Amino acid sequence: MSANDKLRNPLKTARGLGSAKDGTHHFIVQRITAIALVFLSIYVLWLIVSLVGADYATVRAKVANPCHAVLLIAFLVSMFWHAQLGIQVIIEDYVHTPGLAVASQLAVRFVCVLAALASVLAVLRIALGS
Numbered sequence: 001m002s003a004n005d006k007l008r009n010p011l012k013t014a015r016g017l018g019s020a021k022d023g024t025h026h027f028i029v030q031r032i033t034a035i036a037l038v039f040l041s042i043y044v045l046w047l048i049v050s051l052v053g054a055d056y057a058t059v060r061a062k063v064a065n066p067c068h069a070v071l072l073i074a075f076l077v078s079m080f081w082h083a084q085l086g087i088q089v090i091i092e093d094y095v096h097t098p099g100l101a102v103a104s105q106l107a108v109r110f111v112c113v114l115a116a117l118a119s120v121l122a123v124l125r126i127a128l129g130s
Helices: 003-007 010-015 023-050 056-064 066-094 098-127
Strands: none
Touching: 023 066, 056 066, 056 098, 066 098
């Protein structure tokens, strides 16, 4: 028996499984949303600065432009997805009570999805003119 075998969890050895096999996907998605947010945040800041001092009709017309609406929706989805992933990691690292951890994870996911849907709906209502 090698030194590595002594350190293995017996259940892992029995099943032939290691970790939950999900950490890499989470890590990659978090990095992809971070990279997307760099560029989308620059765009949103430019859009906001370009609309400073504009009247309501001008802002509404600018957001109704299909290009701007799509980029704003991409920003919103990326932002809430990235936030949910980040808060999930914080909860996993610092909340050690199992019931509280599950409740917190559910609450964070629910709030992020609800906020993303409300934000996207607001942009779509402006873009579609209703």
